[in-house]
Amino acid sequence: MSAHTQTVEKGQNTTLLCQESYVCSGTDEAIFECDECRSLQCQRCEEELHQPERLRNHERTRIRPGHVPYCDSCKGANGNIMHASMTGSRQIAAVRCQVCKINLCVECQKRTHAGGNRRKHPVTVYHAGKAQEQEEEEGMDEETRRRKMTEKVVSFLLVDETEEIQVRNEEDFIKKLDCSPDQHLKVVSIFGNTGDGKSHTLNHTFFYGREVFKTSPAQESCTVGVWAAYDPVRKVVVIDTEGLLGATVNLSQRTRLLLKVLAISDLVIYRTRADRLHNDLFKFLGDASEAYLKHFTKELKATTARCGLDVPLSTLGPGVIIFHETVYTKLLGSDHPSEVPEKLIQDRFRKLSCFPEAFSSIHYKGTRTYNPPTDFSGLRRAVEQQLENNTTRSPRQPGVIYKALKALSDRFSGEIPDDQMAHSSFFPDEYFTCSSVCLSCGCGCKKSMNHAKEGVPHESKSRCRYSHQYDNRVYTCKACYERGMEVSVVPKTSASTDSPWLGLAKYAWSGYVIECPNCGVVYRSRQYWFGNQDPVNTVVRTEIEHVWPGADGFLKDNNNAAQRLLDGMNFMAQSVSELSLGPTKAVTSWLTDQIAPAYWRPNSQILSCKKCNTPFKDNDTKHHCRACGEGFCDGCSSKTRPVPERGWGPAPVRVCDNCYDNRGIQLDVAEMPSDEEGGTLIARKVGEAVQNTLGAVVTAMDIPLGLVKDAARPAYWVPDHEILHCHNCRKEFSIKLSKHHCRACGQGFCDECSHDRRAVPSRGWDHPVRVCFNCNKKPGDL
Numbered sequence: 001m002s003a004h005t006q007t008v009e010k011g012q013n014t015t016l017l018c019q020e021s022y023v024c025s026g027t028d029e030a031i032f033e034c035d036e037c038r039s040l041q042c043q044r045c046e047e048e049l050h051q052p053e054r055l056r057n058h059e060r061t062r063i064r065p066g067h068v069p070y071c072d073s074c075k076g077a078n079g080n081i082m083h084a085s086m087t088g089s090r091q092i093a094a095v096r097c098q099v100c101k102i103n104l105c106v107e108c109q110k111r112t113h114a115g116g117n118r119r120k121h122p123v124t125v126y127h128a129g130k131a132q133e134q135e136e137e138e139g140m141d142e143e144t145r146r147r148k149m150t151e152k153v154v155s156f157l158l159v160d161e162t163e164e165i166q167v168r169n170e171e172d173f174i175k176k177l178d179c180s181p182d183q184h185l186k187v188v189s190i191f192g193n194t195g196d197g198k199s200h201t202l203n204h205t206f207f208y209g210r211e212v213f214k215t216s217p218a219q220e221s222c223t224v225g226v227w228a229a230y231d232p233v234r235k236v237v238v239i240d241t242e243g244l245l246g247a248t249v250n251l252s253q254r255t256r257l258l259l260k261v262l263a264i265s266d267l268v269i270y271r272t273r274a275d276r277l278h279n280d281l282f283k284f285l286g287d288a289s290e291a292y293l294k295h296f297t298k299e300l301k302a303t304t305a306r307c308g309l310d311v312p313l314s315t316l317g318p319g320v321i322i323f324h325e326t327v328y329t330k331l332l333g334s335d336h337p338s339e340v341p342e343k344l345i346q347d348r349f350r351k352l353s354c355f356p357e358a359f360s361s362i363h364y365k366g367t368r369t370y371n372p373p374t375d376f377s378g379l380r381r382a383v384e385q386q387l388e389n390n391t392t393r394s395p396r397q398p399g400v401i402y403k404a405l406k407a408l409s410d411r412f413s414g415e416i417p418d419d420q421m422a423h424s425s426f427f428p429d430e431y432f433t434c435s436s437v438c439l440s441c442g443c444g445c446k447k448s449m450n451h452a453k454e455g456v457p458h459e460s461k462s463r464c465r466y467s468h469q470y471d472n473r474v475y476t477c478k479a480c481y482e483r484g485m486e487v488s489v490v491p492k493t494s495a496s497t498d499s500p501w502l503g504l505a506k507y508a509w510s511g512y513v514i515e516c517p518n519c520g521v522v523y524r525s526r527q528y529w530f531g532n533q534d535p536v537n538t539v540v541r542t543e544i545e546h547v548w549p550g551a552d553g554f555l556k557d558n559n560n561a562a563q564r565l566l567d568g569m570n571f572m573a574q575s576v577s578e579l580s581l582g583p584t585k586a587v588t589s590w591l592t593d594q595i596a597p598a599y600w601r602p603n604s605q606i607l608s609c610k611k612c613n614t615p616f617k618d619n620d621t622k623h624h625c626r627a628c629g630e631g632f633c634d635g636c637s638s639k640t641r642p643v644p645e646r647g648w649g650p651a652p653v654r655v656c657d658n659c660y661d662n663r664g665i666q667l668d669v670a671e672m673p674s675d676e677e678g679g680t681l682i683a684r685k686v687g688e689a690v691q692n693t694l695g696a697v698v699t700a701m702d703i704p705l706g707l708v709k710d711a712a713r714p715a716y717w718v719p720d721h722e723i724l725h726c727h728n729c730r731k732e733f734s735i736k737l738s739k740h741h742c743r744a745c746g747q748g749f750c751d752e753c754s755h756d757r758r759a760v761p762s763r764g765w766d767h768p769v770r771v772c773f774n775c776n777k778k779p780g781d782l
Contacts, residue, residue, distance in 0.1 A: 016029065016030040016040055016063060016067065017029060017030055017040075017042075018030050018040060018041055018042035018045050019039040019040045019041070019096065019101070020037075020039050020040075020041050020042075020045040020049065021045075022045040022048055022049055023042075023044040023045045023048050024042050024044055024045055028042035028043070028044065028045075029042060030042055030063055031043050031046065031062065031063060032046045032060045032061065032062060032063060033060065033061045033063055033067070033069055034046070034049075034050075034058050034059070034060045035058070035059045035060075035061070036055075036058040036059065037049065037058060038072045038101075038102060038103065039101065040063065040069060041060075046060065068092050068093060068126045069092075069093050069096075069103045069126070070091065070092060070093060070103065071091045071092065071093045071094075071103055071104055071105035071108050072093070072102040072103045072104070073102060073103075073104055073105070073108035073111075073112060074091050074105060074108060091105035091106075091107065091108070092105060092126075093105055093126055094106045094109060094125070094126060095109055095123040095124060095125050095126065096123060096124045096126070097113065097118075097121050097122075097123050098121065098122045098123065098124065099118075099121040099122070100118070100121065103126075104123075109123075146208070146233045147208050149232045149233050150206075150207045150208060150210065150212075150231065150232065150233060151210070152178075153178075153207060153210070153212050153229055153230060153231070153232070154212065154229065155212050155213050155214075155227045155228060155229040155240070156176045156227065156228060156229070157225055157226075157227055158225070158226045158227060158228040158239070158405075159225055159226040159257060159260075159261075159405075159409070160224075160225040161224055161225050161242070161253070161254055161257075162253060163253050163256070163257050163260075163409060163413050165405065165406065165409055166225075167402070170398075170399045170402045170403070173398060173399075173401075173402040174398050174399065174402075176228075177228070177229075177230040177237065177398055178230055179230050179232070179398060181397065181398065181399060182397060183235065183397070183398065184235070184394075184395035184396060184397060185230075185235055185236060185237055185395055185396065185397070185398055185401065186235070186236045186237070186266040186267065186387055186393065186395050186396075187236065187237045187239060187264055187265045187266050187267075187401060188206075188236050188237070188238050188239065188265065188266065188267045188268075188269065188383065188387070189238075189239040189240075189241060189261050189262065189265040189267075189268055189269070189318075190202055190239070190240060190241060190268070190269040190270075190271055191241055191244070191258060191262070191268060191269070191270050191271070191284070192243060192244065192270055192271035192272055193243050193244045193272070193280075194242070194243025194244065195243060196243065196271050196272055196273045197215075197271065197273065197374075198223070198240060198241070198243065198271050199213035199214060199215045199223055199240050200215050201269070201271050201323065201376065201379070202238055202240055203215070204374070204376040205269075205376050205379055205380050205383060206229075206231045206233075206234070206236075206238050207229075207231070212229050212238075213227060213229065213240045223240055223241070223242055223243065224242060225242065225257075226239060226240070226241055226242070226257065226261055227239070227240045228240075234383075234384065234387060235395070236387060237398070237401060239261055239265065241257075241258055241261055242254055242257075242258070244258075244280075244284065256412060258288075259288055259291055259292065259296070260405065260408045260409065260412065262288055262292065262317075262318065263292060263296045263317075263404070263408060264401060264404045264405050264408070265318040266318050266319070266387075266393040267318055267319050267320075267321065267383065267386050267387065267393075268318045268319070268320045268321070268359075269320075269321050269323055269379070269383070270284075270285065270320060270321070270322045270323065271323050271325075272322070272323070272324055272325070273325050273326075274324075275326050275327065275328055275329040276329060277322075277324065277332065277345075277348070279352060281322070282345075282348055282349055282352050282354050283352065283354060285320065285349075285354070285356050285359070285362075286349060286352065286353075286354025286355060286356055287354070288356075288358070289317065289354075289355065289356040289357060289358035289359060290355070290358075292317050292358040293317075293357070293358045295412070295433075295448065296408065297358075298448075317358035317359045317360060318359060318360065318393065319359060319360045319361040319362070319363070319386050319389075319392075319393070320356070320359050320361065320362045320363070321363045321364075321365055321379070321382055321383065321386065322345065322362070322363070322364050322365070323365050323366075323367075323379050324364065324365070324366040324367075325366070325367050325368075325369055325374055326366065326367075326368050326369070327368070327369055327370075330368070331366035331367075331368055332344055332345070332364055332366055333364075334366075341364035341366070342362060342363060342364055345362060345364055346362070360392040360393065361386075361392075363382060363386070365378055365379050365382045367379070410450065410453075411448055411450055412448070412450075413450065414435070414450070433445065433446060433447065433448060434446075434447045434448065434450075434451060434452075434458065436458055436548050436549055437549075438460060438464060438546040438547055438548060439467075439547040439548070439549065440464050440465060440466075440467040440472050440546060440547045441462070441464045441465045441467075441546065443460040443461070443462050443464070443546065444460065445458040445459060445460060445548070446459055446460060446461050447459055458546065458548045460546055463544065464544045464545060464546040464547075465544060466544050467547070472544055472545050472546070472547045473542050473543070473544060474488060474542065474543045474544070474545050475488065475489045475490065475491075475514065475535070475540040475541070475542060476488055476489065476540060476541045476542075476543065477489050477516040477518070477519060477522065477539070477540060477541075478538075478539055478540055478541050479516070479518075479519050479522070479539070480516060480518055480519065481541055485518070487516055487517060487518060489514050489515065489516050489522070489540060490514075490762075491513070491514055514535055514539065514540065522535075522539040522540070523535045523538070523539050523540070597629070597646070597647075599629040599646070600624050600629040601624070601629055601630055601631055603622055603631070606622050606630075606631030609631070609632050609633040609636055610630040610631055610632050610636070610656070611632055611633075611636040611656060611657060611658065612633065612635070612636055614633055616633075620633070621634060623637045623654060624637075624654075625637055625654065625655050625656035625659055626643045626646060626648055626653040626654055626655055627643045627646060627655045627656070627659035628655075628656065628658075628659055630656065632656045636656055636657055637654055637655065637656045637657070638654075639654075639655055639656075639657060639660040640652035640653055640654055640655065641653075641655055641659075641660055641663050643655065714746070714763070716746040716763070717741050717746040718741070718746055718747055718748055720739060720748070723739050723747075723748030726748065726749050726750040726753055727747040727748055727749055727753075727772070728749055728750075728753040728772060728773055728774065729750065729752070729753055731750055733748075733750070737750055738750070738751065740754045740770060741770070742754055742770065742771050742772035742775055743760045743763055743765050743769040743770055743771055744758075744760045744762075744763060744771050744772070744775040744782045745772060745774075745775055747772065749772045749773075753772055753773050754770050754771065754772045754773065755770075756770075756771050756772075756773065756776040757769060757770060757771065758771045758775075758776055758782060759781075759782070760782040761781055761782070762781065762782055763782070
């Protein structure tokens, strides 16, 4: 409408008023439209105007809700359409000129009222209702109706060049397609080299030349990522992709993205403008077929089962149409009418050792363009014919299409290292398999990408080799293996039945222990000191396993012996410090009671020297006589002699003055079970060595504790200097907020996030120790 045309409000609402003003003065509602009178008429005006005999035969139509009259200027005097060749059909009026008393469409208004005095004529604007639009569509031919259905279609970015899906969820995907969630659809995608006019082809094949997908005459590619649009005529999702040979950044990821699009497609158009079909076309389709069968078929079937879909996603791959446009050369098979183009294409695949067996069909559609524009009618018919075939690929709801794309994106995503870029294939296995490499032998994992998210462990095609650095030898109990069970065992500091300090003493004396959950303790490394056989030759089988990044399964459990000693020492020193006692003597006294022979008097009951009755002070050292077991001061027990009757062997040991003087008299030793007596004495012998070391360490408690911790820390613990905040609550550590290590995962936590206590047998902690909040929630043994 012209900017200078005056618009009146009359007639803008849903009620149309009489345009004759013959009887009603234009105030009554219009009931009829008279084609010859070219006006809307109320009941009174219609009766009065058509009383004359010559006007009674006028064709009058009763107005329905939402009615808008036709343009009067588009008709001749006898009702014929004047410029049908230009408009293609009779036009609906947009305005009514109040001066000229005629209804005008937009084109006629511009043509007749754009200049002169007519542009100042007041007009009434019509608003077409749904009923009128439906009536208009009913009067259209099929071609015009299809064009109108695609007028509002727009494309949207589905996946960007980094393989990130750009729609939030399934509902957002359906909303951007602007289709019904229950509508069953197929997917058509297009591939080809950059600059071959893929977007232009889709626009003319599906959308009658409208620029739904952006095109540009510039050198730079205008399609970056994957774009999608919905064709409401054919009920298909149309997908436009990046051109091959054009990307320079993230080339590997962009190439992998093409195969994801191919996997969810029902029909693939390969567009080429080469005068002759190049080998790259056959190589691309052959490699895509191989990768689809090897990597995507299994994942699509898993998605079908996981999502409970009624429609299988991978009965067979998509069909392929090779759209070949030439200018100077003949089309494939045109030299010999008896030669079928599809047969020639299959022969070409075989010669190049490419086998496109994943595709349900491969068709050739060629067009020779002597003079532009390109004829897309043949391609359009071929596409429609393939879409009607539901034998191998049936339509599915848009939600199913999104779930399939999401599943493939979740599985096959992530950056591809430059050293994995292979030029011998468009889709090498490295694009779709796990990138983890064994630290010991360098072999790669053969599982699909991101398999760890589903709890699937790494696996390699070849066996691993032993590495001293990772100590990747795994033991299994030989006795259990011979009974048909495979039970893994690891060297440990102590058996699960040993108390913490007694187990530590046994470790120092007898070495590490191998304990089977079914058979018990099967081996101690220094049990006989001389002539002890290797466990591999006697009680265990060995296997060499791969060491994958992030795994900690090969850390030997006896590495925590020093930390266990430090834990006990810190705990006792802290406890006795609260009672204002010296930590050195308290810890030593406690350790002595833990591993003392049964005939020794406990330190807690020794208040004074047995001989001189001198009371013991907090920092005084109590000495046990190895013969009688009583407690003495240093002056009353400074002598030594052998005490073989107590199991101390022929070496001289500390005895009191009375027992030294009576060394010729045989002691009356009560009989005790040999196993118990031998075990406690062995523990005590080691305890004396540990006690001396412990006394020195506790006496030097003024030495920075960090130095002691660094020496005692198990290998799987995160070093203190790398722990800046709590691994769980993220609080920053300070002087007031102490760091604590979880004995299961080795991460650093604050006290609030690691106050739970549980045994961690997999790490060698058979008794309750500090674990973090997350590890404590894990079911089963840690």
